[in-house]
Amino acid sequence: MSNPHPSERYSFIEDKNPREIVLLRGSGCKWRRCRFCNYHLDFSLDQAANDALNLDVLSHIQGKTGVLEVINSGSFSDLSETTLAAIIDTMKAHNIHRLHVECHWIDRAAIAPFRARLEKEGITLKVKAGIETFDGRFRETVFDKGIPEDTTPEEMAQYFNECCLLFGVEGETLEQMQSDIQIGLTYFDRICINIMIDNGTPVKRSESVVNLFISDILPNIKNNTRIDILLNNTDFGVG
Numbered sequence: 718m719s720n721p722h723p724s725e726r727y728s729f730i731e732d733k734n735p736r737e738i739v740l741l742r743g744s745g746c747k748w749r750r751c752r753f754c755n756y757h758l759d760f761s762l763d764q765a766a767n768d769a770l771n772l773d774v775l776s777h778i779q780g781k782t783g784v785l786e787v788i789n790s791g792s793f794s795d796l797s798e799t800t801l802a803a804i805i806d807t808m809k810a811h812n813i814h815r816l817h818v819e820c821h822w823i824d825r826a827a828i829a830p831f832r833a834r835l836e837k838e839g840i841t842l843k844v845k846a847g848i849e850t851f852d853g854r855f856r857e858t859v860f861d862k863g864i865p866e867d868t869t870p871e872e873m874a875q876y877f878n879e880c881c882l883l884f885g886v887e888g889e890t891l892e893q894m895q896s897d898i899q900i901g902l903t904y905f906d907r908i909c910i911n912i913m914i915d916n917g918t919p920v921k922r923s924e925s926v927v928n929l930f931i932s933d934i935l936p937n938i939k940n941n942t943r944i945d946i947l948l949n950n951t952d953f954g955v956g
């Protein structure tokens with residue numbers, strides 16, 4: 718994903734937590750080290766251009782379900798103040814009362830002030846973090862995710878309401894994936910499972926791990942409304 722067209726930046730997710738979703742653009746992820754990621758390429762240092770694009774994308778929002786998800790490479794705090802204000806104005810105009818955003822661990826201090834700001838507008842904030850796996854050693858040696866290895870799920874859940882997990886990677890086991898799902902559902906409102914798609918980065922998809930997920934895990938979780946499952950990373954309809 719490097720620079721999707723504006724028409725590829727709005728979608729509506731009909732099942733499981735129905736919501737409109739937009740892919741906005743900011744100054745870019747400040748971490749940029751996750752070894753599986755090409756998402757951080759979706760950025761521009763030209764904030765005026767970002768704002769023009771984002772306002773165009775936000776104009777597609779209709780308030781279909783009262784819930785909006787905003788994603789961008791990196792953290793919501795990498796979006797400009799102009800864009801953040803436009804998100805709030807758009808939500809108020811369409812009676813949208815809940816906002817889902819993403820945030821990296823290194824930007825967690827930005828969450829509380831933004832949550833307080835939204836509360837004044839009658840909007841509930843739900844923040845999702847890319848945790849990828851709760852096996853801290855695997856996460857930091859294989860993914861270089863940038864969350865200290867010994868960070869506990871309790872500590873993560875003090876900041877984040879939801880988390881992403883990355884499955885289907887060389888070296889993962891069935892037990893690790895099952896454990897990650899169990900921990901995720903214990904500490905977070907919702908989890909989002911992404912299945913690795915080869916994208917030219919050093920982290921490689923493992924067909925045998927993907928097949929294990931599909932045969933031994935997927936049938937048990939596919940109808941769980943607290944679990945989003947992206948077998949392809951464009952399954953949400955954006956990007």
Ligand code: SF4
Pocket residue numbers: 746747748749750751754755756757790791821847
């Ligand atoms: S934090 Fe997100 S956008 Fe940044 S490098 Fe990692 S996966 Fe990519």
